[in-house]
Amino acid sequence: MYSVEQIKAMGKEHNESNLLKLIEIFKLPNPIEIRREIVSSIGRQDNNDKVYIFMKYEAFNSENPMELIYQIFRTCLYKSKDDKRFSDLRQAIINYYHNENIKKMNDFYDFRQQRKNIKISDKINHPMLLAGDTSETLNIIPENSIQLAFTSPPYYNAREYSDYKSYAEYLEKMKDVFIACNRVIEEGRFFIVNVSPVITKRAGREFESIRYPIHYDFHKILIEAGFYFIDEIIWIKPEPSVPDRVSGYKQTRKPLSYKPNCITESIMVYRKNCNFLLDKNMKNYINYDKHENEEIDTSNCWFIAPKYDKNHPAVFPEELCRRVLKYYSFEGDTVLDPFAGSGTLGRVARKMNRIPIMCEINENYIELIEREEPGYYDLRGRSHKKYSQQINLW
Ligand SMILES: C[S@@+](CC[C@H](N)C(=O)[O-])C[C@H]1O[C@@H](n2cnc3c(N)ncnc32)[C@H](O)[C@@H]1O
CATH class of the missing domain: 3.40.50.150 (Vaccinia Virus protein VP39)
Known part of the structure; x- marks a missing residue:
């Protein structure tokens, strides 16, 4: 059995043999933490054709628990910027699951892409x-x-x-x-x-x-x-x-x-x-004075x-x-x-x-x-x- 660290290491190294190996071990009955890491590591690989085929099939495989679907969706978010297939898959997952976590991930991702700042008005300076x-x-x-x-x-x-x-x-x-x-x-x-x-x-x-x-x-x-x-x-x-x-x-x-x-x-x-x-x-409080000894x-x-x-x-x-x-x-x-x-x-x-x-x-x-x-x-x-x-x- 592979450890989370081993799977992570395979994900970091982008090559065809790692991708094939990861897809193969995904099928094994591993604990959910390992399977999540496998999906995440597959998502990091560069061969988008193969990654897409894997993600598209597993996204709608009813045997996959939602934790894996979230991980698949995460890959779709990051790859959707440069590959239309992933942006279509991203939308298909949103439509299929109507899931609040998926929706929130989607909104967070969009917000980050826009690099918006928090809206703050001028400071009120009097009680x-x-x-x-x-x-x-x-x-x-x-x-x-x-x-x-x-x-x-x-x-x-x-x-x-x-x-x-x-x-x-x-x-x-x-x-x-x-x-x-x-x-x-x-x-x-x-x-x-x-x-x-x-x-x-x-x-x-x-x-x-x-x-x-x-x-x-x-x-x-x-x-x-x-x-x-x-x-x-x-x-x-x-x-x-x-x-x-x-x-x-x-x-x-x-x-x-x-x-x-x-x-x-x-x-x-x-x-x-x-x-x-x-x-x-x-982040708005950079000069915050920590009260270390406070109860x-x-x-x-x-x-x-x-x-x-x-x-x-x-x-x-x-x-x-x-x-x-x-x-x-x-x-x-x-x-x-x-x-x-x-x-x-x-x-x-x-x-x-x-x-x-x-x-x-x-x-x-x-x-x-x-x-x-x-x-x-x-x-x-x-x-x-x-x-x-x-x-x-x-
Ligand atoms: C439970 S008391 C608050 C007590 C407060 N925490 C304190 O330490 O004294 C609720 C207060 O809300 C006020 N209140 C009720 N409806 C209000 C409204 N529409 N606008 C402003 N104040 C209201 C009431 O008059 C009441 O004093």
């Missing part, structure tokens, strides 16, 4: 407070000018600050805001949303209340708004800090009546659609106590903001909270040398931010465009 409905107020912000957005959206039917006619209307509203965020976030940067399931009050004991798995539905609207899934971080709170749901079961011990205490919330990490790797975003949260479970605030019913703990800012933004970045509430993200962002853009609709919270956090440009009542030019915000 801003945008008062009003975020789906409208964000219009003042230039596209691609925000490096990170982190937020905790209004709870569906939280009595203190939101009331929607239906869950469908709530999701529609959230989607409008997410679309507005997508426009302003720089390509390839993160949009991070903190949510947990909610329950609405029932009208009487004879009715069942509805519990909404908000994060499942948010996934769909985030995708529709132009983001894709990266990670889910689970925020874990101490059990005594959450409402007790399990006491009924403790008393009766009757199966079916079990309701566990919910000590977690979801931190949904999404990235704005783009056709390049994160390396391209990171690192190695798992996706973050243990953080919740925060209670007399002025707002659902504030972020500062520690949660600190971690999100630390792992998903650089110093000097402009960061956005489209549902700012009491403005916790902005407060922490300023301490960490980021420039916050805070959006809030509720007058009481806007006043709270202004009182507690002086120094924001507040664009209320002014023609946004004119004002932003006057004070040279970016």
